[in-house]
Every structure is written in structure tokens, then in C-alpha cells.
Amino acid sequence: MIKTTTLDNGITLVYEPLEFVKSVSIGIWIRNGSIDETPENNGISHFIEHMMFKGSAKRNAKEIADEMARIGGHINAFTAKEYTCYYAHTLDEHLETAIDVLSDMLTHPEFKEEEINKEKGVILEEIAMSEDAPEDIVHDQLENEVFKPSRLSMDILGTRENIRGFTREKLFEYLNCHYVAKNMVIAIAGAFNEKKVIKILNEAFKDTSTQATLTRNLDFSREATFIFKEKDIEQIHMVINFPSISYKDDAIFVLSVLNTIIGGGINSKLFMGIREDKGLTYSIYSYDESYEATGMFNIYAAFNPTQTDEVIVNTLKEIHTFLEEGIDEDDLDKIKEQIKCNLIIGYENMNNRMSNYGKAMLMQQHIKTQEEIVEAIDAVTIGAIMTMARDIFLDPSISLSIVGHLKDIDQERIKTLCKKLQYM
Template identity: 45%
Template structure:
């Protein structure tokens, strides 16, 4: 059962008790990510995520890690385009300790100048690591090109020169704007007593400042784009992106099934035809990246540069076949069963439920019950899937990203065929 409550300062709390478990997951979600930044402070949300682990008035960075280790728990965080999440997973008997530790980090983090300087160095190493990863580059840089000069296209980590220039005062000012009550959701799932947990949350989080919820970023314009980067690696990395739906669109159920059949599983058409039957690539799959105000559907593959043209042409042959004929009855049935299984199995994890509930309330302000989601998936028809494919999977409107050995690659030639 899911209950929704508020702390005295206005922070929304979503609670899901799972009494058959011996564990509990606890997360604090802040509606602040790279989509809330500008050119000058891009990367600041990610810096804050790091800095909250670097010491408080009561604990050093090592003591934060040690205190979680003492209760056998896992504490972590991540920054996305639309939010930042801090979370802990532990045995139910230690949930109170986890709440106190994260509360200390939110209330009492020092953001010391020396620690900030050191952590900037760590983040720059992280940026370099992504720059060395063709699979990351081929995705990130294409989004940046497609949503040109719009915050939704910004890199989550920021650029090195921007990260270096961000000051402690800018961090404090950003937190004063975004780390406020109406911009925060606390999510708890697992085995716990609701009244006791609410008391703990009130004690440890009610002193955070009250403040208004931040508005969503503006809707970006989709620009069909081509991005290429020469890189001395053996494989050529390809990303094809199509303009797609926002996260909350009713068409999301048709997209989920279409993606499963197109390239979302090992029995998908892209995998079975291009990898298994033709042996053109080891890795190929499709995936969606949908946000509050925009979305994309991607096809990613890594291959020998000589195989680019046949991979590209076969991918669009598969798409055209889907648009003209739709799915077989067997494909439709299998994909629905796969999605149903993933939903139910994911629903049995305290961490997954905490994540799903927290993100849903933060970004959509409601939670769709599992039974309703399964019903919606089961109701999707062939006609809806074909309509989605014809509307969005348009070759003339696609975007392409290529990272690797580009010596003999003519990207414009790919689109002309």
C-alpha cells in the first residue's frame, strides 16, 4: 500500500510498506538536474551531488562511509537531466540510522573550499572517462546537437572549463533555490513502521528551508542533426535518434512494446537479423530517453567501420517492415509478457519501488498503479504500434551520431539511400 504525506515544512513523503521484506530503501529526490542549469553553471547539480558526501559539521567524508558500513548499508547518489537522487538501502532494523546520516548530509554539509577544489579534480577525471568512452559520447553528443543550446541537451557532468569556474557561493545560491521543501520528495519502501518513519523524517528533514517548486524547463525544438567524432578505436559506434514522445504521453505503452520488438531484447528484430542472422555487429539495441518536455528513440550499434552501410540499411529495412506490416501475433504476445514480467519482478524490490515512487511523485505528481500499467500494456493494439512507428520512425527526420574510425565514412550517403 502506498501512502502520501507531508512534513511540517512541506516536503512530500511517499511511503510503501512491504512487510514481507527484511530490508528498506530510503531516497531523497531533488527536482534539480542539468535541465535546470544554464551555460555558465552547467554541471553544478552534479557537483552538489558529490559535495554532500564530502563532510558535514558532524562527520568527515570517511565517517559518512564508515557509519553506513557499520550498518551494512549501501549509500549512493546520482544526477540526471531532471533530478538528483540520494539514497540508502539497508536492513529494516537500520533504516533509522540511514535516515539520520542522509539528514545530516542535507542539513550540515560544509561544502569546504579545499574539498571543492579536490572534488572538481575528481569530476574532471570523470568527464575524461566519458570522453574516452565512444558508447557514452555517441549518445551524449547527439542529444546536445539535437537540442541545440537548450538545457535538456546539456551534459550532466558539465564541461571541464565550466566545472573549474563554478564557485562555492554559486553552489550555495543554487542550493538555496532548488534544495527547498516543495522541490523535494522523500521516498521510503520496504519493511518499516509508518508512524516511526514519519517521526524520524520530521526530526531529520523538517529543518530544510521552505520554498516553492521550480518550474519545468521549456520545450526544446528537435533539430535533425549529424554528429561525428574521429576516435582511434577498433569499432565504429552508431546512434540513430528519432524525435519521440514525452515521458507522460499516453503513447508510452505503444512505445514500450515497439521498442521491445525493435531492439529492446535478445529476441528483437534488430538483434536477431543484424547480429544473429547477418553477423554484422556484436552489439545492437534500441532504447528510449523520454523526459518531461521531450523524448527520443534511439538505435545503437557498434561495428567494424566497413559494416556501417549494411547495418544502417538493414535497420531501416526492419523499421519499414514494422511500419507496413506491424508485429506478428507471436511478437505482440511475447513482448507484452516480457514487459509484464519485468514490471512485476521489479515491483518486488524495495529499492526499485523507492526509486519508481520517488521519481513519479517528483516529476509527475502521481503514481500509476502496477495493475493499471499492466492493463494499459495489454490493451495496446497492432494499429497503435503501426501508427506510432509511422509517426516517429521517419528516416528523413532522423539524427545520426558516429564515433570511431571515420576515414571511409560518408554519413550523408547513408541518408540518401
């Protein structure tokens, strides 16, 4: 049973004790990401995430790693556009140690200047690595342009200039404004004694700041955009982008079904039509990116530059055919079973379970149970799917991002092909 409570200092705790497992996952979720930054400090959320592992009042970086290794546990973190998460997965008998390590990192970071300077080099290398990955570039450059000038457009990694300029003072100034109790959710799933764990958490996080949270700026605008980046690689990497919905929209489960139909698996329209039937590309799929205020529906493909026009034309034809013909009840039932199967299998992993609870409570202040989600998926109708498909695919602000050799690509023709979807 999923339960929620509030720690003494105002941190929200969501937890699910389970008797059928021997492991436990815990995540510290902070409502802070690149959307909360400014152009002047863009990248600081991700930088702070790195620095949390570089030493605290009780442990240096090696001691943090060694202590988790000693208990056979796994500890890590990640930064997204709207949140940051620090998490650990271990055996139930070692949960108290994992809590001690995580809380020590987050409530008593040292941010030593020598460690800051070393980490600047690490993150500059991470930026360079991302610039060598066309799969990352093609998506990142799309978001950077589609969401300009809103804060959603900013890279999570930040800019080289900003990274080089971060100081201990700047890190603590930002940390003290964002890493506050009302901005945090602790999520736990697995084997543990709830009364004991709540007592431990109250003590472990007693030094977390209780000052007021900052208001997030959710203003955004979007325009149709076409971005072409020359890169010396063998394939073209492409993303076709359509406006979509927020994860707070009641139709989010309709979107999940639509995505699975279009490009979410080996029986999807795009995989069968573009790869299996025509052999135009090895990799093609769709995915949705939902944020608090908006969303994106994207189609990704990688292919030989000589097949650019053919891939785009046939991709848009597959969408147009779907808009005309729809889907029958038998195929819809198969899609629903596929989604429910993936969901239920995912919930057998404690880390997935914890992540679902933590993110939902942090961003939506509400958690749907596994049963409620299955019910919502079962309730999706053909009519709702087709209404959403028309809203998404016939929106005039269709955008496109391409990375690869451009010399044989007619950019104006590609723009025209994309814009024709509304009139096919």
C-alpha cells in the same frame, strides 16, 4: 499499499510498508538536474551531488562512509537531466541511521573549500573518463546537437571551465534555490513502521528550506542532425535517433511495447535481423529517452567500419519491413509477457520499487500501481503500436551520431541513407 502524505515543511512523502521483506530502501528525490542550469553554471547539479558526501555539520566524508558500512548499508546518489536522487538501502532495523545520515548530508552540508578543490580534480577525471568511452560519446554528442539551443542539450557533467570556477558561494547560492521542500519527494519501500518513520522524517528534515520553487524552462527545439567524431578505436559506434514522446504522454506504454519489439531483447527485430541472421554486429539494441517535454527513440549499434553502410541499410530495412508487415497477435502477446515479467521481477527489489515511486511522484505527481501498469500493457493494441511506429520512424527529423575511424566512411552517403527511410 502505496501511501502519500506531506511532511510538516511541505516535502512530499510516498511510502509502501511491506511485511514480507527485512530490508528497506529510501530515496531523497530533488526536481533538479542539468536542465535547470545555465551555460555559465552547467555541471553544478552534479558537482553538488558529489559534495554532499564530503562532509556535513556532524560527519566528515570518512565518517559518512564508516557509519553506513557499520550498519551494512549501501548509500549513493546520481544526477540526471531532470532530477537528482540520494538513496540508501539497509536492513529495517537500521533505517533510522540511514535517514540521519542522508538528512544530515542534505540539510547541513559544509562545502569546505579544500574539499571543493579536491573534488574538482575528481570530476575533471570523470569527464576525461567519459571522453574515453565511445558508448557515452556517441549518445552525449547526439543529445548536445539535437536539442540545441535548449537546456536539454547540456551535459550532466558540465564543462571543464565551469568545474574549475565553482566556489563555495556559488554552490550554496544554487543549492538554496533548488533544494527546497516543494522540489523534494522522499520515497520509502520495505520493512518499517510508518508512524515512527514519519515522525523521524519530520524531525530530520525540519531545516529544509520552504521558499518557493523556481519555474523550469521547458522550451526546446530539435532539428535533424548528423554528427561524426573521429576516434582511434576498432569499432564504429552509432546511434540513429528519432523524435519520440514525453513520459507524461498517455501512450508511454505503447512506446515501451514498440521499443521491445524493435530492439529491446534477444527476440527483437534488430537483434534477430542484424546480429543473428546477418552477423553484422555483436551489439545492437533500441532504447527510449523520455523527458517532461519531449523524448528520443534511439537505435545503438557497434560494428566494424567496413560494414557501416550495410548495418545502416539493413537496420532501416528492418524498420521499413516492420512498418509494412506489422506484428501479429501471438508475437504481441509474447512481448507483453516479457515486459510484465521484467516489471514484476523488478518490483521484488526494494530499491527498484522505491525508485519507481519516487521518480513518478516527483515528475508526474502520480503513481501507477503494479496492477495498473500491467493493465496498461495488456491494453496496448496492434493499431496503437503501428500508429506510433509511423509517427516516430517516418518523422523527417531523423538524426545520426557516429564515433570511430572515419576515413573509409562516406558521410554524405550515410546522410542520404538515413533520409531515405521516409521514402522506402
